[in-house]
Amino acid sequence: MPVIPNNGHGQPTPREQQLVRLLPKNPTPFADASLDALANLMIVEDDELNDGADAEENLAVPAGYTYFGQFVDHDLTLDTTSSFSRPQDAASNLRTPSLDLDCIYGSGPQDQPYMYAADGATLLIDPRGTDLMRQPLNGRAIIGDKRNDENSIVCQIQLAMIKFHNAVVLRLRQNGETEPRDLFEHARREVTWTYQRIVLEDYLLRIVNTHTYDFFTQRRASLGAKAYDLYKDVDTPDGPMRGNLPKEFVGAAYRFGHSMVRRGYRLNTVTKKLIFDGTDLSDDSLVGFQPLPSGHLIDDWGRFFTPSFVIPTKNQPAPVENNPAVRLQWAYKIDPSLVDPLAALPPSIDSGRRSLAALNLKRGNLDAYAIATGQAFAAALKEKPLGPDELMVREPVPDDQGGGFTFKSIGSADPRFLTETPLWFYILAEAQAPLLVFWRSVNQRALQDADFTSGVGSTSRLGPVGGRILMEVFNGIVDSDPRSFRNAAPAGWVPMIGKDISFWAVLRFAGLL
Template sequence: MNQCATSVPNHCPTQARAGVAIDASLNPSMYARMFPELPSFQADEQFLHALGRGGGLCDCGDVDDSPSSLGDTAAGWPIFGQFVAHDITADRSILRSHTQTAELRNARSPQLNLECLYGDGPTGHPFLYRRDDPAKFLLGLDEADLQRNSEGIAIISDPRNDSHMLMSQLHLAMLKAHNAFVDEARLAGVANDRVFEEAARQMRCHYQWIVLNEFLPTLVGRSLADEVLREGPQWFRSSHGAFIPLEFADAAYRYGHSQIRHRYQLNLHSDPIPLFPDLLGFREVPRQRTVDWRLFFDAPGSTSAQRSKKIDGKLVRALIKLPVAVTGECEIEDYHSLAVRDLQRGQGVGLPSGEAVARHIGIAPLNAEQVGLAPMGWRGETPLWYYVLREADVCTGGHRLGPVGGLIVAEVLIALIDADATSFRRSHEEWRPRKRLTELLAP
């Protein structure tokens, strides 16, 4: 089958597909392999560092954003994708050359339930909510920023959502969306002791709908998203409860690192600026850097928002040279590169090569010329994370994920929602949204 086939089904040949049912011994706090039968990829660490460090193939240098380097995806979607990642995964293990995956623990429940937003609710985390109205989130000064402590650190359920200002502003917009649902519930006559619950239900249902019907088709293509929604995941089946596969968390879902632009215009009164160091988080957001989300997401019938960078295997310099405030002090200079961290993380948890996954699901792998590692003298197969990025470039021109990366992401996100008895697809199948993402984030 063609390695870049896009017709339905575009991710597997016509022969029978064998889904991997989740082992009953797994629990939701664990990470495990989606394809445990595949051998782990192995390469010399020097090769991984050479590929990912400044000046390597993953470094796109200081060239400014240009039409040729940009995809057709609105610039806000990779930021939204990061928000989703923080909602379902939180691996706090340190970066190692080799990691005992059985010891890894996910500090998030593998559900798209906005745990990163709500925490333990008004009773468990009262500091997130207003004293005079516990159904609503407490916001910062003039509701232009998150509430912060005396050192400028955001007081939120997940501190990673304060790592840069685009994330903290998106988190703020989601808090405001919940508060708006509280107002709507009261206008509809919902009993006061049920207002928080109803607003949270509406927020979660809208969020899950947006993930499946706006975000996922943009990322993997409408045909693949519709096929997996219709037929269910064929390779990742959550028959014993959900967990996060390492092929997803440490490879395919790190696609967004290649979509980050060199510079962003935050609002109509600002000039474009880089993510780091200009938008570094863990500090107050100045008024002039508040985000107008109309510049990041297309309104229906419009494509006026900024575009993301193409998914092509290259990262902007701001991510190749991460500031110490993000990485902490590093004895190894290369660990300031997010590409090096992604590559080493994938090998450390024993991920298979991209070619191995492609063959396993019936896709013709990319050839050596398409992957492009030959100039480095590399004759082996490809780290899964880098393969997913190169596949996107070869198969879609960098506009969305290719068949291997798209299958992993689509099946996992859909499986997590379908394994959740409280999701709208399980408990409110007839439910339909009243708002798209652009309306949720409206000022």
């Protein structure tokens, strides 16, 4: 595998990739006030920080995949419209639009030797082995993408992937390979191909509903390039389609993970923290861009990942406020609800301290994006669009009236949203739709914790529009990459981690379990 030039910290270069479109732009932008009103409806206030069983948990997706998804995002994209400080007339990507782990490798040991040991094959980490390598003066991580130090969990996923690479180098040495450059390139191929398979066969399997996942997987196996209805291998006015990332993926579909964020996490037997506490560089939250506090070390990865794809069928125990025992924490459900810490992002992420929901909705509304509506995507895929009775947000019921949640229409933000829905919201509403069917089957009574911890209310996954966009884009970028495992791996290649294609197996191989 050749060394791929990379600017891990997002400096514009001739490599800048224009984003492409899956569908024609939305001709009629939404009003900012309407988008703000919709964003406000999406925030669910909750003053509890449960680190035991929690009714908000999605029993299909362990919590670690929220941050594995963030890691994948940073590998694929650096969106130049992430800043709202000035108008944008173009949308572009400053990352290589492929699953090539340039966020780990940078531009390689020849161009960025300060990231590598003297052997030219091993990546450097903090000498104690518990943190990333950092600049001594300001504590910033010296890595391929500075965003992978954004919080204490994604920081440790970055560290785990570096340790995985180093473990592969050690295994190759044990097998007799010694020439530094060949050793590095061989290890990089092994790690990158394994990672690509994990994205397709572990991560997406958990995120996308079974019907959509199996349908596209079988369709691609039988039809090849003709399986793609959206992400086609054709030239467009914005450039070649497959190989560049779509605006709809960057600006909407792949932002589904924001709904999976918990208010906070337990990292070890003594530490549980809010994801944000409204400030930067605070030991009272998981905000990063500083040396990893010793109290933030994950003591057991079983708190965030699981070795197999299993959805519990039994009711979970009642929420526990302080549960230091090792217990798998699940991501929150994929639905149009965001936890309240995301209502005002910390300064290091957004200087305006704005709502993440509002930022997402307005990004897709910028002229540079003008993303088509969810209904337009449903029509393109020949799927029945969501009706007004499926475009709803949660509404809390006061405790003195029994507590719990019912649902209300988003028409109060703007009646137009009931027939023309921003794609990001539409995708989240798709994942929530089965719960609304259940809610109506019980005469629209207030749903209680028990309704969210068993049956249809216990899980949520992407539906036919959101799931299909992810399946087409991720499979498409792997199919289009001549260096991917599908195009370059020798016949019969089996990853060093074995036949268990999962992030858990990576952690095990890296010696972290």
